[in-house]
Structure formats: structure tokens, C-alpha cells
Amino acid sequence: MANDPAAHAQDATAFEFPFGLELPLPSMLGIQITKFMVLELLVAVAMIAVFVSLAKRIEGGKVARGRFWNLWEALLVYVRNDVVFSVMGKKNGAIYLPFIWMIFFLILFCNLFGLLPWMGSPTGSIATTLVLAIVTFLVATISGMRKFGAIGFWLGLVPHIDLPIYLMVILKPMLFVIEVASYMIKFGVLAIRLWANMFGGHVVLAVFVGFIAAAADSAFYVWGSVTIISIAVSLAISLLELLVAFLQAYIFAFLATLFINMTLHQH
């Protein structure tokens, strides 16, 4: 265990297992393979395993049997009805539903992998969350541009105001800059919110577990009580993290839906 708790939550060049076992990751074609890259691959495999199988099970409107499949179906239906359709309506919602599902479940799976022993959350890296935010930005912006025209969309970001022409000349460009900046920042915040939550949660966990290592050289009763308290607190925080894993996936997906919907309905 590193002295720096932040290091625990970060990407690494090896998987660490108990008893000092390590699985170092190679460097291929000049690119260092990292823990998060492997985890993302595992996430992809897990998602394909779950959702392709579920798709076969409910094909043609059949009902899924068993708790495991109903769990995923309940989440799918929740995102569909209470996030996408309730914001966008059924017509537009049907177009963007697969994308929002993808965002929600990719984030959820990445978050949940962080709760498995010796694994980690790829969403704890700003690189991953930034990519998700950029993809969302592109989907929203391209949707808006398809609807209002490539230039019309950007001009439409500025709300319509009735002003004398001389004020308009000064104000409109300023408003344009502000609106475009705020439009971009919205998506940037998506990335930062998710990253900060996942990274922060893992750091807190690492801090509490780190107390045990810090007290290792103390008297037995000190180390013992620190250990008990640390494990109890980490357990409680892990439960909180489980909630945060779902919550952040929901927030990202919900805001992505709102932002896409906003580009489809300008002022």
C-alpha cells in the first residue's frame, strides 16, 4: 500500500494482489498498457455478456426470468421511461435511448468495478470521463446542428432580445461568447463531477485503510483498535460508494439527456 492515498485511486501499470503478488502490464508498440485500459476491456466484455444475453431473453416482448436478468431489465426500463422518455418524449427519446443506455451502463459498470477487490474504477480518471463528456457533447451538438443548421444552431444559443440596434451590436457578440462558453462548460462539468466523485470516494477509502498501515508499528492495542475502526468505517464508506456508483451514473445520464434535449429545443 502506497503512502499516498491518491495513488490507490489512480491508474497503474500493474494489478496488485494480496501477499505482494503483482501482475505487471506490458508496454505494446510504445504504449504503456495500464490497469484502467484492462478494466475498460473487462467492462466491455461484461456489458456485452449481460446485454446481448438479455436481448435474446426478452426478444419479441418475452418476459425475462430470474433476479439477475430482471435487475438489468429494471434499470434499462427505468432509464428508458423515467430518464429518456420523460425528458424527451417518446419520439425523440427512441432515437437517443441507445446512446443514453450506453452512457449510463458504461459509467455504472466502470464505477462498480471499483468496488471489486483489487480492481479499480476507470471513471476515477479524468481521461475516461472527459471522453464520455466529449462524446455527449458531440452527440448533443451534432443533433442541434442537424435540426437548426450548422450556423443557425450556434447563433441560436443566444437568446432573442429586443434591443435598439446600437446596443445589439455590442451586446450580441458578448452574449454569444458567454453562451458558447457556458454551453461548453456544461459538458466539462459533466466530466469533472463524475471523475471527482469516483476519485474522491476511492481516496477516502484509501485514507481509512491507510490508517492501519500507519499504525502498524504502534503498540498492539493501538494497532488493533485502529484496525477495527478503519475496517468499520471503510465498510460504511464502501456502502456509500455503492450508492454513489449508481447515483453518478444516473446523474451523468440524466444531464446528458437534458443537454441533448436542450439542443433540440432552442430558445
Add this chain to the structure above:
Amino acid sequence: MTLKRIIPVVFVLLLCAISVGSVLAASEHAAEHVAGDPLAYDGPKRDLALWSLVIFLILFGILYKFAFAPIAKALDSREQGIAENIAAAERANSDAKELLTQYQKKLDDADGEVRQIVDDAKADGRRMADGIVEQARKAADSQQKRAIAEIDAATTNALQELAEKSASLAAGLAGRIIRKEIDVNAHRDLVNEAISNLKN
């Protein structure tokens, strides 16, 4: 290609370029101060970002084709199926209700009919009974009248016969009295004889 079609393409390419560029820039200058653990990887995050993008695109392609599109379709068709089932159930329910009211009406009609039949039967029975009683009374009356008439006739006959008999007796007695000038005793005997004859 017209200008109208070129502008969006240029815009999208520009957006993509800016996006990728910003990721690269951000990741190159990512914080490099956290390096307590020799295994912690804080090198360029560009690789992870590009890897995430590639994973996202490929995974989305696969899931869209084999999972999300079929699942969306399945949910739609299930929803439609449920809606149809509900509609069918509602139709069946209203049909059943209508049938129920029909049967209820029929049952009510039949009930009324039965009551009518019973009432008619009762009335018929009463009428018949009255008729029978009336007939019986008439028969009894006529029988009584006939009996009375017969008795009257018999009485009249008897009286007539008595009159005739007593007349002839009286005549005979008178004749005998006249023929025989007899004493009081003979006279009494004659009368007694006549009375006993009459008694017989």
C-alpha cells in the same frame, strides 16, 4: 457538393478535432505531482483517453446492434402487447357485462313470466273451484227443489187418496148406516170398523 452540405461536415470535423485536441492537451499536462507509488501511472493520459474512446465506439457499435436496439424493440413490443392485452381484457369485460345485463334481463323476464303463470294458474284454480262450488250448489238446489216437489206431489196424492178413500168409506158407511137401522152398539162397531179400515 453544395455549400449547405459542406458547412455541417466542416463543422463536425472541426468539433471533433477541437475535442480530441483538448483531450490530448489536457492529458499531456495532467497533474504529475502524484508519484508516491512507483506503480501508480501518472504518465500521459492521452493513451487512456484514446483507448476509452475506441472502447466506447466499438462497444457502442456492438451493443447497439446486438443489445440495445433489440432490447428497445422488445420493450416496445412488450409494451404494445400489454396495451393490446389490456384493451382486449377491457373489451371482454364490457362484453361480459353486457351479456350479464342481457341474462339478468332474461332472468327478470322469466321471473315475471313465471309469476304471471303462477298467478294465472291460481286465478284459474280459483275460478274453477268457484265454478265447481257453484255447480254443486246449483245441483244441490235443484235436487232439493225436486225433492220438495216430489214430497209435495206425494202429499197431494196421499191427500187425494185419503179424500177419495174417506169419501168412499163415508159413502159405504153411510150406505150401511142407512141400510141397517141398528143400535148404538152396532153403530159404534161400524164406526170403529170404518176407522180400523181407514187405519189399514
